[in-house]
Amino acid sequence: MEQLPGFIDPDKPSHVCRLRKAVYGLKQAPRAWYLELKNFLTSIGFHNSLADTSLFVLLHGNQFVNLLVYVDDILVTSNTTAGIERVLSLLAERFSIKDPEDLNYFLGLEAHRTPKGLHLSQRKYILDVLHRYDMQNSKPVATPMATSPKLSLRSGTPLPDPSVYHKLVGSLQYLAFTRLDISYAVNRLSQFMHQPTDEHFKAAKRVLRYLVGTTTHIIFVAAKNSLNLHAFSDADWAGDTNAYIVYLGSHPISWSAKKQTGVARSSTEAEYRVVAYVSAEITWVCNLLSELGITLAKTPVVYCDNVGATFLCANPVFHSRMKHIALDYHFIRGQIQRGAFRVAHVHTKDQLADALTKPLNRARFIELRDKIGGSRSTPS
Incomplete structure (x- = not known):
């Protein structure tokens, strides 16, 4: 930092002004803006989500207000019009905002x-x-x-x-x-x-x-839409691709298609690894829905088209051929035993994640x- 022209102190030429607020464009400006906005929202009753730090939730009886932040673009949703108007008016009192409009872009x-x-x-x-x-x-x-x-x-x-x-x-x-x-x-x-x-x-x-x-x-x-959480997981062992699709009711809400991070010795191991990936994603989605005040009607289900991987997830006996698999993939067994979700077999023809693992005709x-x-x- 350098002192602005005309503000240099002859007695202290190496000194600069201390900024009382962040200058737009500095590396710390987004962080300073987020902290300022976070402190204001928490002061008016919002709760900062642990699953997604850009999400703020306000629950009051049967009324809820969700506020999603991306730098200075803010999306406000609620089950009542009064809840949205109240939050927008409070924001306008503290910050300079544009005229709010319905969500379209x-x-x-x-x-x-x-x-x-x-x-x-x-x-x-x-x-x-x-x-x-x-x-x-x-x-x-x-x-x-x-x-x-x-x-x-x-x-x-x-x-x-x-x-x-x-x-x-x-x-x-x-x-x-x-x-x-x-x-x-x-x-x-x-x-x-x-x-x-x-x-x-x-x-x-x-x-x-x-x-x-x-x-x-x-x-x-x-x-x-029903509040049933389920997912399809698939792996192309020869193509080194893991993929999954997470559904809430009949709508896809999360999906991924990535190269396998480790070398699998069998198709069962490859499928077992991707089930572990999607179980972590489902856990995150469940935490997010819980913070939004949404209760799932049924236990989440992961559909896998590999019989060996399906049995391996529920079998508490540590199979000798799976000893080389890292322990962080075996946490899925504990999740199943606690009833957090279950793994079910699905026919290959009904495996929707197949579209994300290989090129198809x-x-x-x-x-x-x-x-x-x-x-x-x-x-x-």
Whole structure:
């Protein structure tokens, strides 16, 4: 820091002014702003969520107010209009805020509310990405990634400017927040960020061609929905991919498609590891729902299409062939014994997470995509 021109003290030229509040743009400014906002919200009765520090919850009898913060963008929801108006008026007394408006666009996510429920999409974001890479008039394809040939680190010629590939894959990663049908493709493309080639770039552009024909695909959250938490977990042992989808009722609320972090010696071990991953995610979701004042009607269920992994989760006997598995994966047995959730077998044809672990042919991909719930059109 340097003293401003005209404020230098001749007797103390090395001294600077002490700031009584953070300067916008400094590294500590977001932290200072968050602490200021947090202290104010807690002073008016809000509780800072332990599961998500950007969430603040106010419960008063049958009334609740939830406030979600992203820097200076704030989303306020409540089961009563009076609750929202009261919180907004208190915020306006303490901070300078813009005129509040109904939720329709938040951090690139479009929200359309209807009497039947809420439609979430990123249509405008998709069109911006397509226009940026001049792909808006390209020929659509039915799947985001071809089943063959399989991408590898040495396939193709290295790109002269890798930054173009980096920006495209980064844009697709943000798009995967509402488009779980491209999660597997984005996961594969992200594995070549350090040395992308022309073949990798062609595969990334294929995802854009898929988005050309599916710009109106959305996630629909119905107003009337059961509070049953369940998840589908799957692993592609040969493809080194773990994936899961967590549902609240009939709506997907969390999903992941990642490369396996360790080497599995069998398909049973690979499936067992991913069940451990999704159990940790379910535990986090349960904690979040508990802080929101939501009680689950039934015990959460994890559906796995591997019989060996299903039995291994519930079997208290430590199998000799599984001694090499790290202890942190075996915490799932304790969760099951406490009744936190249970693991059930599901047929491979009904394994929805299969769409996130490997490239599929057109018929199978469309079948799973429709079951997942991403084929509805944006309301007019």
